[in-house]
Amino acid sequence: MSTQDELASIPGLAYMDGKYLPLAEATIPIADRGFLRSDITYDAIHVWKGRIYRLREHIKRFRASMTGLRMDLALTDDEISEILVDLVRRTGYRDAFIMVMCSRGIQPPGTRDPRLCRNRLYAYVQPFLWIANEEQRRRGLRMVLSKTQRIPSEALDQRIKNFHWLDLTMSLFEAYDRGAEVTILPLADGTVTEGPGFNVFFVKDGVLVTPDRNIFEGITRRSVIEIAGDLQMRCEIRAVHGTELSAADEIFTATTAGGITPVTEFEGRPIGDGKPGPITARIRDEYWRRHDDETLSTAVSYE
Template identity: 35%
Template structure:
């Protein structure tokens, strides 16, 4: 069955969806995106993702084509039309089609391009990797300086993820000035005793929506939080480690650059945070 996708106000079969070759998202990577998880047919942490979308658009001075209510209605319609139980919704907003290619921004009244599509992921929350954990390698962080804006320029994260897979790992943690920034598509954490350490918010990392929820739940569980950078060596000596993202939720990390973290198995704190995060998100899903 062909997916129904959303393109600029229309719901279309995926084979009929078209975007201009002059769209700035295509020729300039001039756009932002969000990925929202769907569990049991409901949207996970939609308000957080919508707030970050608005922040990204504002940071790039791209106009806001739809209201929050319009996005919510469109997401729900895509879930219904595509019969998504568990899965993801990908949303992309670009500066639009100026009719030709130019480094200068087009006139402000140029309509933005809005596209969205679903990806069915049955059993998304029951990912077997959560029981075994991820293996991580470190690579230099060679991305641009505004990683807090969720732009569509994802070439280097893709290259880093493929480099990690070539080494037999599941993902890479990116390192700048000797300290871990984040994963290729996730925020990074280590645990020492009762303390969770993760990099502080800045232009250096994406302000993860799952990150915010997990840290809130960790504090409610009486865990200590240190928001600071940590080195790969500190990660190797940690009791446990994990990553968070909209699609992986809370994913344990069991090794870094070939060195086992803790006993080389998913840690108890990561497992507990995954459990309480999924429980909370299901209760508050829209």
């Protein structure tokens, strides 16, 4: 298949340098440090039934990631939001996935000084994206504890959303090699962090638990913690060891790209009775129900 054919199969709309263009035609300059050095940050947002979920919080987090990497754009948060709303409106998509990125940009010839780059905004919208397919969502995912460690936050503050994904990507190869689909990555001390594109929760004796360190603090994770509070369910945010996952009653993943997904197998053994658990189902249903709450989302005006 040619590159052109590969690109043509990608539906969506992009925004670059003040212009809107089909996603298939949106290519970044090869000299952009975002490409050359992973010198880029981003946020991933979703649209459900024509409303953008927690847009303001996503933009606030995107701004914090930019500030953390000493990047800036000649745009206010409201202007960035308007560009994203406009992108969605132009596609007409009611259920969609939005990527917004700020890259360091192109460095002037003869220097490697990142301060001299003009930071660049890239964004695109695609139809809604699920990290797990329908069958996986129904039966639950198979997870393994990765042998690849997560990049420690002492080296790269994982609260900044980043494309330093090689630890996550190599762990995925490990998962597939071992007959699984997803991973959770440990730190050197045996505590666990998160997986390729999601946070992790487990349930033990009715108590919800999620790791507290070396993670990207997901908006979906935040939603789950709020839901637990509303349901008067105890939720512990603390150091978690891999052994606790093996003994869990339920495990689930949490991410913008698909919400809450049950994990029914860990390290080759069933979790609970090997079927998606009732607490996971309750939280998942409540998560989707919240998408109708107008205080948590921004309507897109398609007319």
